[in-house]
Amino acid sequence: MKTPKFCFVIHPLSLEDVARYEPGAAGKGEPIIRKILEWMPSYAAVHVTGVRTPDGRETEGWFVAAPLLPEQMMDLPREEVYKRIVRAIEIGAELGANVAGLGAFTGVVGDGGVTIAERSPIPVTTGNSLTIAAGIQSLFRGASEMEVDPASSTAVVVGATGSIGSACVKLIAPRVKHVILVARNNTRLAKFHEQVRDELQCESSFTTDIPDAVRRSQLILTATSSTQDIIEPEDLQTGAVVCELSLPHDVSRRVALERPDVLVTEGGNMRVPGEPRFERVREPGTDFDLNLPPRTALACMSETMVLALERRLESYTLGRGIDLHKVIDIETMATRCGFTLADMRAFDAAITPEKIAATREAAAMRRLAV
Ligand SMILES: NC(=O)c1ccc[n+]([C@@H]2O[C@H](COP(=O)([O-])OP(=O)(O)OC[C@H]3O[C@@H](n4cnc5c(N)ncnc54)[C@H](OP(=O)(O)O)[C@@H]3O)[C@@H](O)[C@H]2O)c1
Known part of the structure; x- marks a missing residue:
């Protein structure tokens, strides 16, 4: 056949x-x-x-x-x-x-x-x-490349009550210290958090305040149905890793220009x-x-x-x-x-090993400058 x-x-x-x-x-x-x-x-x-x-x-x-x-x-x-x-x-x-x-x-x-x-x-x-599976692989590949230790990190899932985001919360939790759930609708968010908090194998919290959650996180996964940019360069921690699943993308193109120390990858x-x-x-x-x-x-x-x-x-x-x-x-x-x-990529361009090394270097320099 x-x-x-x-x-x-x-x-x-x-x-x-x-x-x-x-x-x-x-x-x-x-x-x-x-x-x-x-x-x-x-x-x-x-x-x-x-x-x-x-x-x-x-x-x-x-x-x-x-x-x-x-x-x-x-x-x-x-x-x-x-x-x-x-x-x-x-x-x-x-x-x-x-x-x-x-x-x-x-x-x-x-x-x-x-x-x-x-x-x-x-x-x-x-x-x-398969998008969820690829996104999880991609987030932790990024963490490894940026030498971020997941077990001592805070991760945020933006779009945490969605089809993709809700599964990603559960798959990320066993590998990190704290997971933050983010969406716009606080009632749905609170209900979902209540449902899953006992099964999540790490600390957890939820918020509708995206900039605040991003500022507290080393690992960021986006899976929203937003049609606007919602991740801005000024909110990202030095050396943060962002795995972008949303289509259209959530991460502002300004991140590519203004944050050479941050690794953004299209995860799907x-x-x-x-x-x-x-x-x-x-x-x-x-x-x-x-x-x-x-x-x-x-x-x-x-x-x-x-x-x-x-x-x-x-x-x-x-x-x-x-x-x-x-x-x-x-x-x-x-x-x-x-x-x-697939090999890492973001903002319409490949992320080469040299680019990753430069991103790590920029993060190290930025940490020294603080
Ligand atoms: N890369 C790939 O291969 C691939 C494959 C499939 C889907 N996708 C993309 O993945 C994304 C998510 O898909 P899905 O099926 O999981 O969608 P979904 O079930 O509709 O979930 C969307 C989530 O995003 C939240 N959200 C929407 N607008 C937001 C905003 N402005 N700020 C913060 N949170 C917001 C929603 O909650 P609230 O409404 O409460 O905010 C919800 O939690 C879409 O962009 C889709 O196109 C990519």
Whole structure:
């Protein structure tokens, strides 16, 4: 039997992304672009081929665009947005996909994929389980590179009541001294903290004050649905490590310019096995720019590919209460299929060993100067 195929729903995260998806949009005014997107139907944007495991299993799939910006996903009538996303999955299924993944805000809007899965012709996953696994690996890889000892550190999870953040709180806690839970809604935060505090194997607290929590932390993981920057350079401790899972990003670009002593990494990127090719459907022969290095995909895309490769045609990850066993299982499946954590990267650039050494050095100098 042939290996199942996948589709993955994508959407632009910014106006720059719109130009990347649709080169014809470059130079058009923002209000016009927003209006066009409101009316633009879902369409097959990318044909993915060459995803091949070390033992020779191969899959192909499609990225189907539901072309709305993050704010539009949140602000337009919910039913309108669901319709656009379900139509994208139907297009994928018509092309031959057997399992669908939800990218960025398509997995955030509403109830985190539950309603979309009910209306979809094929199983659906948000991809959040593998994103969590990759994020945790990435945070502690950053700590090791920056010589931060987790066991004596405070970590903050920004977006702690979310699908990704709530699982990250539980997985980070056994490895740190104190974990701070951050979100905007204090009632939900207090309730979640009450539910988990006894099972967390470290000290814990919660707050809605992001700058205060960040100022107290050496390790920071972001997984919010914010559409604005929320991590600013003036709040970060010397030598802090920031693992950014949010799409669009939460960390201000000013951090790259003003804080050479801080290590920021995009935590949800994975290297895809085989010779993956991301080809534009409308311009065959032309590669689609994912704004990632070659052979690299987001962890949520990777989860969808892994489910196809492993013939796990089920709605694997949905909603906000994620089963930690599933996180461990998808990590094992991904490893078996040859997916690995991608090299470190942030602010559209690779983080080379030289850059890490320079970051450590800048942190040491800054500590001496205090
Ligand atoms: N890198 C990847 O491969 C990958 C894969 C999947 C998803 N993602 C991204 O991960 C992020 C989280 O996804 P999710 O499914 O976990 O979302 P979610 O379940 O909706 O959770 C979002 C969390 O963020 C909090 N939040 C929202 N706005 C905030 C703000 N301005 N300040 C502080 N906290 C805020 C929410 O609580 P309050 O509303 O109370 O603030 C909630 O705790 C999204 O950006 C998504 O696009 C990345």
